Amino acid sequence: MIFSFFPSLRSPANRRGMYQISARGARAPVETAWDALAWADPSPAGAVDAKEDGRSVWRLDAFAETHEEAEACVSIIEDVAPELTARIEEVIDRDWVTLSLEGLPPVEAGPFIVAGSHALTRQSPGRISVLIEAGPAFGTGHHGTTLGCLIALDEVRRNRPIGKVLDLGTGSGVLAIAAMKAGATSAIGTDIDLDSVLVANENAQKNNVTGFTAMHVTGANTPRIRRSAPYDTVFANILMRPLIGLAPDIAALTAPGGTIILSGLLHHQAPPVRNAFAARGLDFQKRIREDGWSTLVFQKPAG
Known part of the structure; x- marks a missing residue:
């Protein structure tokens, strides 16, 4: 489970x-x-x-x-x-956290494989592997929200460079790390939980990823985030109400033509989030449904 x-x-x-x-x-x-x-x-x-x-x-x-x-x-x-x-x-x-992953098969989303070391070593070469061990931070790839975001990321990489990434609510750092391994130029992750920030930075080191930094901050409108804006690809895998509240900041921080990937939503929670982001002039692209959860993909108009 x-x-x-x-x-x-x-x-x-x-x-x-x-x-x-x-x-x-x-x-x-x-x-x-x-x-x-x-x-x-x-x-x-x-x-x-x-x-x-x-x-x-x-x-x-x-x-x-x-x-x-x-x-x-x-x-x-x-x-x-x-x-x-x-x-x-x-x-x-x-050890209930470790048991949450023990024996689970790797998660595959397009070219991405997310797994702990117990399974990742058995995978075929040529895939984009992300090593995420069990730990007290959300994001192992097995959850429907993370899986939906990885599917959306694969579609981005097949259509344009991923570019500069912002990952709000980074958790284990799985999405930002996957983006970096898929060719992103840099990534900033944020989380309100200090434990998650520490885990995300450790996971970046375990995956030999440079150019990614996780920070302990609340919200998206902070000096460090603004200085690095705009972002070409933005993840926000959190919850419905924070997503709605962050819509203005996310829209402002996204580069023209950039992609916004939102998740953490049960299916019935998707419409109000979609409306909040559409009201900011963002173009709705698609909805991905995985394991009872919805992931929404938007694009900021190019000009």
């Missing part, structure tokens, strides 16, 4: 106590519960994910550090989606 890391979860990789909260049901109540857990402030869930788990059946999984927080997750789920029955399971004596 693959799950998403959120900034509230700063557990080390060798944490040995954790509670998993799971519920299965129709798509609508599962998405409603996902929204409620993701946007609770503060959220009792350190990580939460929703995905299809069979025909017409979806599954919600959340992780909490204490039993009290797990019970709070159940209360939220059953309050907003009474059709669901949430169950708590204690996960003990496991």
Whole structure:
């Protein structure tokens, strides 16, 4: 099972106590519960994910550090989606972060292969390989949002130079690193979580990538980001509300003719984000659907 890391979860990789909260049901109540857990402030869930788990059946999984927080997750789920029955399971004596990748096959998106060292060494030469080990930062390539962004990146590289990259919410740095390996000239990554910034910079070194720097900043309108603008390719794999709020800054930071790749969206969340970016004069190109998630691709008019 693959799950998403959120900034509230700063557990080390060798944490040995954790509670998993799971519920299965129709798509609508599962998405409603996902929204409620993701946007609770503060959220009792350190990580939460929703995905299809069979025909017409979806599954919600959340992780909490204490039993009290797990019970709070159940209360939220059953309050907003009474059709669901949430169950708590204690996960003990496991390196649960590493297990999230152990034994998983490499993820392939066009020419890109994303995997940990346990699988990457077995791959054929001639592919663009990105080494991402398990760790407390979002972005292993297995999640539908990251996969959608990689598919969009492949389309960019086949049509024009990737150029200068901005990766907002860089997480593990997987997208920026993949872009650099595919020919980008430079990349800046940002994240509100300091742990993710450290991991992203470490991953760049492990992949022998230079020209990429991850920074611990909030938002997109900071002096360092503005000084390096405009950007030819912009990623923002975060959440719906921050994406809508960042639309003006992203539009301003993108070079004429540049590509904007947005994700972190459940399917029903895509329309308001599309409207927010279209209102900034950006041309909608396509929508990529992967594993219950949507990735939106825009282009800034050339002139």
